[in-house]
Amino acid sequence: MFRTKALLGVLFVVSVASISNAANIIYVDVNGPNTPGTGSYEDPFRRIQDAIDSADSNDTVIVAEGVYTGDPNNRDLHLDGKTITIRSTDPNDPNVVANTIIDPNHLGRSFYFHSGEDTNCVVAGFTLQNGATDDGSGGAIYCRDSSPTIRNCVIIKNTAMFWSGGGIYFNNSESTIRNCIIAGNSARATGGGVKCVSCSNLAIINCTISGNSAEWQQGEGIFCFESTVSINNSIIRGNGLEQIHDATGGDATVTYSDVQNGWSGTGNIDTDPCFASFDANGEPSIWDFHLQSAYGRCDPNNQTWVTDSNTSPCIDAGDPNSDWGDEPWPNGKRINMGAYGGTNQASMNGNPADFDIDRSVNFVDFAKFSDKWFAQEFCIEDLSNNGVVDFGDFRMFAENWLWQRE
Ligand SMILES: [Ca+2]
Ligand SMILES: [Ca+2]
Ligand SMILES: [Ca+2]
Incomplete structure (x- = not known):
């Protein structure tokens, strides 16, 4: 019983702590409607430093696609020791990275870390150029x-x-x-x-x-x-x-x-x-x-x-x-x-039909294919990548039958 109460107490403290430290998302869009903006999704900051300055530790700053240049608040970005994630809208999409550009135009650096920021500070998904x-x-x-x-950054020129x-x-x-x-x-x-x-x-x-x-x-x-x-x-x-x-x-x-x-x-x-x-x-x-x-x-x-x-x-x-x-x-x-x-x-x-990666498509691969017949899932045997293993995949498998890598 005591242990149950103690556990509940711990859970209460943990949940209160997580509420009081609730992380915020602060938005930046160089094409936003207002300067400086407020950082909401509807009224994003237009300059990255404004968002960083308004952030608390554990917040995330999300920067929309665009070229961040010209204004001093878009270069020499400094966190003043806060633990912040600063990222583009999708760091895992190289097309987004290519289009989310910090360009100091030779007037400074992109980022200037000098206040003890730790490894929980993250910079992700930008092209940093002409610093x-x-x-x-x-x-x-x-x-x-x-x-x-x-x-996930491209650091160039x-x-x-x-x-x-x-x-x-x-x-x-x-x-x-x-x-x-x-x-x-x-x-x-x-x-x-x-x-x-x-x-x-x-x-x-x-x-x-x-x-x-x-x-x-x-x-x-x-x-x-x-x-x-x-x-x-x-x-x-x-x-x-x-x-x-x-x-x-x-x-x-x-x-x-x-x-x-x-x-x-x-x-x-x-x-x-x-x-x-x-x-x-x-x-x-x-x-x-x-x-x-x-x-x-x-x-x-x-x-x-x-x-x-x-x-x-x-x-x-x-x-x-x-x-x-x-x-x-x-x-x-x-x-x-x-x-x-x-x-x-x-x-x-x-070859996509060489499921066991032994450089040939043969009965071993066919056995693996058969095991997944009519499976409704995305798997390597779903050669057409449509979420089901069926005759469409069988046709593709047959086309690769007896392939051998030299
Ligand atoms: Ca094989
Ligand atoms: Ca690979
Ligand atoms: Ca399929």
Whole structure:
């Protein structure tokens, strides 16, 4: 009885606490009706900093598609130590990411973290472009004594004009960067894409870091110094002379990644990733880091799936223990390397009727198909992807019968 009362008491306290800390959603839309706006869905703020300033810890700021530029309250965004999620309307949709743009137009950075923000601060689903700093490091994002989580962002064409970390600079930070493209950024000194110093403890997961440059030609992709950086399921190629600079030795641990000129570590490769479109000396805004595939590649420009003559060796080459997430079938039941790995835009691989992934379609696959006959669910045997396994799927299975991969 006592235990029951105690339990009820705990539940009461927990529920009251959750009510008093109820998180709010604050909306931003550069095309909203009023300036500054109130942050409601009907009357959103038009400038991102206004929303951040009105937020309390645990609130979420949702930013509508549009280009956030010009106004000082759309750059050098600072959280003053609050724990806030700042995201686009759908960080998992690369089309939304491409259309939700923070562009300081070389007048500042996008984000300036310097007030002890922790890993529960999240920046998700933005394109951060044309940021620049003339007073130090970190062209798009600066983090000192702060550890925001950065995911599903495209960080492109930013510059650290007088020092380091053209894309992102970390100093005494414990950030995680996940499913980000960091490309075409430049630094005056070192770390064209990312610079990491002063006992930082960084995780870089499923990122594509390419086409960055640094004038000192050191760590043109990533520069690490007296820090711990773990890089997993990532592609680091086409960054000038040196992809990763490990200044003190042993700072960088790399696994299941494609690193130009190689890097020791489990599952690493050094081979052309077959990007859909990339020229290190070309214009970054037309680069496309989807991986070429004979079995299906998402073409974001035409909103369709296409096939290539090549199939990227980075497909199905990520950590076998990583969740392949939203990768469309056939996904090899293994995550791809790079920024689209684990997402619904991951390049496909193999025959869709090869359910056991043994490189041939035969009676073993037919047995699996039969087990699902007339199942009303979305499963890999539902080849037409309409929620039921029936004669339409049988026809598709028959078309692939006895397929064998060379
Ligand atoms: Ca895969
Ligand atoms: Ca098979
Ligand atoms: Ca079906």
